[in-house]
Structure formats: structure tokens, C-alpha cells
Amino acid sequence: xxxxxxxxxxxxxxxxxxxxxxxxxxxxxxxxxxxxxxxxxxxxxxxxxxxxxxxxxxxxxxxxxxxxxxxxxxxxxxxxxxxxxxxxxxxxxxxxxxxxxxxxxxxxxxxxxxxxxxxxxxxxxxxxxxxxxxxxxxxxxxxxxxxxxxxxxxxxxxxxxxxxxxxxxxxxxxxxxxxxxxxxxxxxxxxxxxxxxxxxxxxxxxxxxxxxxxxxxxxxxxxxxxxxxxxxxxxxxxxxxxxxxxxxxxxxxxxxxxxxxxxxxxxxxxxxxxxxxxxxxxxxxxxxxxxxxxxxxxxxxxxxxx
Amino acid sequence: xxxxxxxxxxxxxxxxxxxxxxxxxxxxxxxxxxxxxxxxxxxxxxxxxxxxxxxxxxxxxxxxxxxxxxxxxxxxxxxxxxxxxxxxxxxxxxxxxxxxxxxxxxxxxxxxxxxxxxxxxxxxxxxxxxxxxxxxxxxxxxxxxxxxxxxxxxxxxxxxxxxxxxxxxxxxxxxxxxxxxxxxxxxxxxxxxxxxxxxxxxxxxxxxxxxxxxxxxxxxxxxxxxxxxxxxxxxxxxxxxxxxxxxxxxxxxxxxxxxxxxxxxxxxxxxxxxxxxxxxxxxxxxxxxxxxxxxxxxxxxxxxxxxxxxxxxxxxxxxxxxxxxxxxxxxxxxxxxxxxxxxxxxxxxxxxxxxxxxxxxxxxxxxxxxxxxxxxxxxxxxxxxxxxxxxxxxxxxxxxxxxxxxxxxxxxxxxxxxxxxxxxxxxxxxxxxxxxxxxxxxxxxxxxxxxxxxxxxxxxxxxxxxxxxxxxxxxxxxxxxxxxxxxxxxxxxxx
Numbered sequence: 001x002x003x004x005x006x007x008x009x010x011x012x013x014x015x016x017x018x019x020x021x022x023x024x025x026x027x028x029x030x031x032x033x034x035x036x037x038x039x040x041x042x043x044x045x046x047x048x049x050x051x052x053x054x055x056x057x058x059x060x061x062x063x064x065x066x067x068x069x070x071x072x073x074x075x076x077x078x079x080x081x082x083x084x085x086x087x088x089x090x091x092x093x094x095x096x097x098x099x100x101x102x103x104x105x106x107x108x109x110x111x112x113x114x115x116x117x118x119x120x121x122x123x124x125x126x127x128x129x130x131x132x133x134x135x136x137x138x139x140x141x142x143x144x145x146x147x148x149x150x151x152x153x154x155x156x157x158x159x160x161x162x163x164x165x166x167x168x169x170x171x172x173x174x175x176x177x178x179x180x181x182x183x184x185x186x187x188x189x190x191x192x193x194x195x196x197x198x199x200x201x202x203x204x205x206x207x208x209x210x211x212x213x214x215x216x217x218x219x220x221x222x223x224x225x226x227x228x229x230x231x232x233x234x235x236x237x238x239x240x241x242x243x244x245x246x247x248x249x250x251x252x253x254x255x256x257x258x259x260x261x262x263x264x265x266x267x268x269x270x271x272x273x274x275x276x277x278x279x280x281x282x283x284x285x286x287x288x289x290x291x292x293x294x295x296x297x298x299x300x301x302x303x304x305x306x
Numbered sequence: 307x308x309x310x311x312x313x314x315x316x317x318x319x320x321x322x323x324x325x326x327x328x329x330x331x332x333x334x335x336x337x338x339x340x341x342x343x344x345x346x347x348x349x350x351x352x353x354x355x356x357x358x359x360x361x362x363x364x365x366x367x368x369x370x371x372x373x374x375x376x377x378x379x380x381x382x383x384x385x386x387x388x389x390x391x392x393x394x395x396x397x398x399x400x401x402x403x404x405x406x407x408x409x410x411x412x413x414x415x416x417x418x419x420x421x422x423x424x425x426x427x428x429x430x431x432x433x434x435x436x437x438x439x440x441x442x443x444x445x446x447x448x449x450x451x452x453x454x455x456x457x458x459x460x461x462x463x464x465x466x467x468x469x470x471x472x473x474x475x476x477x478x479x480x481x482x483x484x485x486x487x488x489x490x491x492x493x494x495x496x497x498x499x500x501x502x503x504x505x506x507x508x509x510x511x512x513x514x515x516x517x518x519x520x521x522x523x524x525x526x527x528x529x530x531x532x533x534x535x536x537x538x539x540x541x542x543x544x545x546x547x548x549x550x551x552x553x554x555x556x557x558x559x560x561x562x563x564x565x566x567x568x569x570x571x572x573x574x575x576x577x578x579x580x581x582x583x584x585x586x587x588x589x590x591x592x593x594x595x596x597x598x599x600x601x602x603x604x605x606x607x608x609x610x611x612x613x614x615x616x617x618x619x620x621x622x623x624x625x626x627x628x629x630x631x632x633x634x635x636x637x638x639x640x641x642x643x644x645x646x647x648x649x650x651x652x653x654x655x656x657x658x659x660x661x662x663x664x665x666x667x668x669x670x671x672x673x674x675x676x677x678x679x680x681x682x683x684x685x686x687x688x689x690x691x692x693x694x695x696x697x698x699x700x701x702x703x704x705x706x707x708x709x710x711x712x713x714x715x716x717x718x719x720x721x722x723x724x725x726x727x728x729x730x731x732x733x734x735x736x737x738x739x740x741x742x743x744x745x746x747x748x749x750x751x752x753x754x755x756x757x758x759x760x761x762x763x764x765x766x767x768x769x770x771x772x773x774x775x776x777x778x779x780x781x782x783x784x785x786x787x788x789x790x791x792x793x794x795x796x797x798x799x800x801x
Contacts, residue, residue: 001629001630003629004563004626004629004630005563007622007626008563008566008567008626011567014570026577026580026581026584028580028581028584029580029584029585030584030585030590049495051495051496051498051499052496052499078499078589079585079589080499080589080590081584081590092584159456160452161456161457161458161459161481162459163480163481163483163797164458164481164506164797165503165504165505165506165507165797166458166505166506166507166795166796166797167503167506167507167509167587168506169456169457169458170506170507170550170576170587171586172456173456173550173569174569174572174573176456176569177566177569177570177572177573178566178569178570179569179570179573189456191454191455192454193452204483206480206481206482206483206800207482208422208423208430208431208479208480208481208482208800209451209459209480209481211430212430212451212452212459212480216452238496238499238500238503239483239484239485239488239500239503242483242484242487242488243484243487244482244483244484244487245483245484262503262589263506263587265586266573
């Protein structure tokens with residue numbers, strides 16, 4: 001026993017300093033696909049290979065000229081990289097901190113003038129995600145005030161698997177490992193929704209779990225937060241809506257924060273949870289803002305790690 | 307009975323024309339299957355294929371000692387047939403599933419109820435009928451679908467006399483996502499990605515099985531380099547999950563040093579898979595006709611170094627665990643499944659090997675890279691939690707050794723080849739030894755070469771009954787460690 005203690009003490013601290021320092025993710029890790037919106041010439045090849053319909057294009061014959069609306073929906077994206085394989089304007093990045101406070105915040109759209117041969121050119125408009133950032137920030141401040149006044153700095157989470165493949169659960173388990181050590185933030189996983197402030201829900205919500213999810217939500221005392229995890233939780237993901245599933249979590253219960261990914265890695269989960277409780281600046285999730293490092297990310301300093 | 311008919315033989319990862327599969331009248335087919343099972347065959351798959359106005363029953367059997375598979379079917383029929391379960395209990399869930407999906411009623415089945423209960427009425431799977439023990443001291447405990455831990459949903463119904471569990475019935479189906487139904491008429495654009503999430507922690511095994519099916523239907527196989535890479539990734543998947551399981555077992559008996567260490571090391575193994583293909587679960591690695599990502603020598607060197615230290619860390623964390631008498635005492639003689647029970651219910655994977663059954667697809671039915679490089683089968687008698695933990699520990703060692711050998715002698719060459727379209731009217735079978743055991747995919751194509759029927763059998767489908775038996779006579783407070791010692795998939799079962 002003493003030998004065991006001696007050896008385990010020798011290992012020392014393995015906990016990551018995220019989010020004080022940026023996430024250490026391998027350069028090869030596949031995260032958000034980055035589209036070169038200004039120089040994108042044709043959305044169709046990428047849309048044709050996308051297995052979840054995360055990349056879509058809609059053409060309209062306008063009165064003056066035909067237009068195309070191209071959309072990248074991170075809530076549907078499973079980061080498979082097939083689009084980047086066929087389209088040089090798309091590049092896979094390791095960026096994983098993508099959580100947003102609204103489903104709309106995960107959709108990126110651009111409008112193009114359509115050419116006769118089906119390609120497109122000339123960016124007409126990119127409704128910038130930053131435009132909604134102000135609204136998001138306002139919503140975020142309100143939520144943050146409400147949560148912090150009620151919960152102080154601790155948070156209790158009940159995880160509900162409403163139909164996932166267990167990939168998200170493996171990563172959520174990772175949050176409890178010494179590497180991510182969620183408890184250093186005063187955040188605990190609890191055994192009952194009665195003890196919870198937040199439901200962390202993975203999907204797609206199956207019809208067989210719909211009732212259980214509704215009951216779990218009802219059993220969680222107000223104020224309660226709901227975080228939808230993974231492509232399946234955000235949008236129904238690779239299975240979508242069929243006879244057996246209802247798809248996205250927000251098809252069944254209201255959702256406060258969406259964490260994309262298939263599955264989201266522990267950094268992405270941590271980012272989403274901290275965003276939900278207002279411990280991160282909402283701007284950090286804005287797709288236009290580069291991920292910042294350092295304590296500036298925090299509106300509150302991190303609790304000391306001792 | 308027509309005695310001239312015999313099951314058609316085939317090897318793992320090959321195909322044969324649907325017309326070459328012998329067809330018996332239903333009752334004779336059950337007898338013929340029972341005869342083969344009596345001869346030592348094992349039931350890998352038993353499912354229905356709609357044909358004309360009725361349904362054909364199809365059986366895929368494994369003769370492990372002969373390294374061969376056998377396929378037979380019934381003529382299409384409707385209504386009832388004599389249950390195979392009455393002679394061979396390993397068919398019990400298969401026959402319930404066929405009844406639920408096609409309405410063929412196995413006469414004499416001792417416990418005929420739906421398996422997943424596709425939910426039309428808002429009725430949860432747990433609202434069905436359960437076996438009940440009556441008596442003054444007897445009480446019933448219902449657990450789930452939402453559990454106390456971070457795990458998938460399922461419902462457990464215990465019949466207890468005080469602490470002692472007399473009977474456990476497990477009702478699943480909560481994770482039913484319509485996986486097999488989505489495959490009909492496929493392969494579709496989303497199919498390969500869906501196969502990677504049949505059971506998200508078993509991505510490589512299910513993806514390899516599916517890719518192998520498409521390759522068998524095209525009458526070819528993946529290039530050697532891809533077979534090698536798939537074998538490497540399969541062992542990394544086993545290492546990550548077994549290490550996580552050992553940590554979870556330690557956690558359940560409150561032995562925290564190993565729990566903490568394994569939590570970190572599992573992440574290390576997942577990161578090694580990410581090093582190969584950019585995703586911690588191996589999404590995007592296995593593709594029909596080969597692999598989607600390669601491992602260049604520079605990263606292979608990095609992988610070797612990190613693997614070495616992760617394996618050393620695992621050995622140290624496990625040594626702490628085995629050294630602690632308090633851990634061993636909790637595991638020994640807890641949740642025992644006998645060798646005979648394991649055989650009768652058709653256990654697979656580490657759960658079977660922990661009952662002393664020598665049963666491992668990598669060894670018994672080698673396909674792909676495992677034809678050239680096999681790992682010894684890790685077996686331990688006893689059938690208790692200790693044995694299941696021991697088999698995992700042995701497999702961690704063997705997988706580590708296997709990876710060292712394979713990384714030292716990589717196959718070179720092409721990573722991916724163009725696949726011909728699937729042959730029409732053909733049945734293909736692929737078995738892969740995932741970390742939980744035998745992953746079985748069976749596909750039948752129609753005249754256009756599209757999937758007419760696609761059957762997936764996750765190892766958990768065979769093994770959930772093992773957990774139920776392990777609980778008999780055990781204290782209900784031992785349920786968590788018994789459950790962890792099996793660590794079965796809910797979504798792989800529910801599909």
C-alpha cells in the first residue's frame with residue numbers, strides 16, 4: 001500500500017491548465033471545418049459528400065440575378081473531413097471550442113451570385129455571426145447573473161444519455177479523470193436530477209427515451225440549464241429524425257447551450273459547460289473571434305488549484 | 307427431413323450467392339440448426355429475410371475449432387415454428403427479435419416478449435411484463451432507464467429476498483435509433499459514418515466489419531497496408547476500453563489510485579488513435595476498400611514512444627490493483643457464470659474467455675491482417691468478476707505485445723483500392739473481435755446489388771444474459787461491479 005502511494009505521488013499533477021491556457025489538441029485532430037468564404041467557388045461538391053447535410057446550398061432565381069445561399073451548420077457537422085477532401089476552399093482545423101448559446105449561433109451562411117454553369121462567385125453577403133454576438137452577450141449576461149446569484153460558484157450536473165452511441169459518454173467520463181478534473185471548478189456530476197442544476201443531454205433523442213427525458217427534465221428543480229451535447233444532441237446528427245428518433249434535444253426540451261462535435265472532446269465539453277454558467281466570455285464562442293488564451297477568458301478568476 | 311441438405315460453408319469475410327444457401331421447411335430448418343449446434347457449432351446470427359409473402363429464417367453458425375462458418379435458411383413462411391430456444395438457449399433473444407420484427411412465432415419459447423419494443427404508443431420498454439418471484443420476503447427493485455452514473459439507459463428489474471438477488475431481468479431498447487432499417491437499400495452516403503456509431507466505443511470493430519462486408523461483396527479485399535492499420539487501430543481500441551474498464555472496476559470497489567491512473571491512461575490510448583486518424587475514436591479511419599488516413603513513419607515513431615510509456619503506466623496501475631488484497635477479495639467469487647452456462651447462452655469475448663471458453667475471432671476465424679499475425683487467446687477459468695478483470699489485464703498485455711510486434715513490421719503499399727459495386731443476390735458475413743467480443747455483420751444484396759437485409763450483432767446481444775445469470779444468488783449491492791465487469795453496450799444491442 002505504501003509502495004502504491006509512493007508511486008502514485010511520484011506521478012505528480014497531470015491536470016491540464018485549460019482554460020487558463022489554450023486547449024492542447026493535436027494539430028491533426030479534426031475539429032471545425034474552415035471555409036474560405038470569400039474565395040469559395042462552388043458549394044455543390046462539398047454538399048454532395050456531406051453525410052449529415054451540414055453543408056447545404058440553396059439556389060434561387062432572383063429578379064436581377066440568380067443567387068445561392070450556402071450554409072455550414074456546425075450543429076450537424078461530424079467533422080468527418082469528407083468536404084475538405086473534395087473542396088480546396090475547405091480546410092479541417094483542430095478548433096474544438098465551438099459551443100454556442102443558440103442553435104442559430106452554429107449556422108454560418110453566405111450569399112453568392114450564381115454563374116450559369118452552376119458555380120458561384122462574388123460574395124454578396126455573409127451575415128456575420130458577430131452581428132448576433134451582441135445579442136448573445138446580452139443573453140449571456142442575463143443568464144450569468146441569474147445563475148450566479150442562485151448557484152454561486154458550484155454546479156451540479158445530471159448526465160442523461162437519450163440515445164447516444166456512448167462516444168459522448170466516454171468523453172464526458174474524461175471530464176472526471178485527473179486530466180480534466182471538472183471538480184476543480186466546483187462542478188460535480190450527481191446521481192439524481194433532483195440534485196442537479198444542469199442536464200447534460202446526449203442524443204439523438206430516441207422515441208423510447210423521450211418520456212424518460214421529459215420526466216428527468218420535470219424532476220430537475222428550477223432554475224435549470226440544459227446543455228445539448230454532440231452533433232446528435234444538437235441536430236439529430238448522423239441519424240437525424242426517423243421512425244425511432246426525435247432528433248435534436250431541443251425537439252423535446254428547451255436547450256440553453258449547444259456543444260457540437262462527434263463526439264466533442266473533453267476540452268469542447270468543458271468549454272460548453274463553462275459557457276453555460278457564464279464562466280467564459282460569450283465572445284470566446286463567437287466564430288469570428290480567435291480563441292484567446294490566458295485569464296482574459298474568464299470573467300471570474302479560476303479557483304486556485306491546490 | 308431432407309437429409310441430403312447441408313449447411314453451406316464459408317470462411318469469415320467472404321460471400322456466397324443467396325441461391326447457394328440450402329433452404330429447409332421451417333421445422334426441418336430448426337432441427338438441422340439444432341443438429342449443427344449439438345455438433346459444437348455456435349449461433350452467430352439468426353434473423354429473418356422477407357421473401358415473397360413470408361419470411362425466411364437465416365442462421366449463421368460458427369465452427370470455431372474448424373475455423374469455418376456455415377449458413378442455412380428456411381423456406382419463406384408465416385405464422386409459427388417450433389422454437390430453437392427450447393433445445394439451445396443461446397437462440398432465445400434471436401427468436402424474440404425475429405418475432406418482434408417479422409411476426410414469426412417460436413412455439414414453446416419460454417419467455418416471448420419484445421426485445422426493443424419500437425415505441426408507437428409512448429410506451430417505454432420497461433412498461434412490459436416482467437418475470438416475478440412471489441413470496442412474503444420477496445421484493446422487487448426497478449432501476450433505470452436513467453441511471454445514477456454517466457452511462458447509457460436501460461432498465462433492470464431485480465427480484466430480491468433481502469440482499470440476495472433471485473432473478474434479474476434486463477429490458478433494453480431505449481437507445482433504438484433504427485440503425486438496421488436505415489441500411490435497407492444502401493449503402494447510402496451516411497452509411498459508413500452510421501456504422502462507426504453503432505456502438506461509439508467500438509468504432510473500429512464495427513467499421514472494419516462493415517468495410518469487410520463491402521469488400522467481400524465486391525469479391526476483393528483491402529490492401530495489406532490497410533489491413534495492417536485496421537489491426538493496429540483495433541488493438542488500440544481494445545487497450546483504451548479495457549484500461550477504462552479496469553479503472554471503473556477499481557472505482558467500484560473504492561480503490562482510487564488505479565481509478566485515477568486508468569482515467570488518464572485511457573485518454574492517452576484514445577489520443578494514440580487520434581494520432582493515426584485525427585479522431586480519438588477512430589472515426590474516418592476505416593473506409594470501404596481500405597483506410598481513409600495513413601500513418602507516416604514520423605508519426606509511427608511518435609506512436610511507438612507514446613505507446614511504450616502508456617503501456618508501462620498501465621502495468622503499474624494494474625500492479626497496484628492486484629497487490630491490494632481488499633480488491634482481490636471483493637472480486638473473487640462475485641458474480642459467477644459457470645463454464646456450462648456460458649456455453650449454453652453463447653457468451654462471446656472476454657466474458658466467455660473468463661469462463662474458460664477459448665473463443666476469439668482473431669484466432670478462430672482470422673480475416674484481414676489476423677491471418678498473418680495472431681494474438682494468443684487470453685483465457686482464465688472461474689467466471690467471476692475476478693476472472694473477467696484478469697482476462698482484461700491479460701489482453702492488455704497481449705495487445706501491447708501485439709502492437710509492438712506489428713509496429714516493428716508494418717505492411718507497405720497502397721492504402722485504399724477502388725471497390726467494385728456489391729454483387730447482386732449475395733450474402734456476405736464478417737466477424738471481427740471487438741474489445742467486447744464478436745462483432746458480426748451479415749449483408750444480403752438484392753438484384754440491383756443494394757442491401758436487401760443487413761444484420762448487425764454486437765457482442766452485447768449475446769452477453770447481456772450473462773450479466774443476468776451472474777447476479778443470481780449475489781447481493782444486489784454487487785450489481786455495480788458485476789455490471790462493470792461485463793461493461794456491455796446498450797446502443798450496440800438496441801441498434
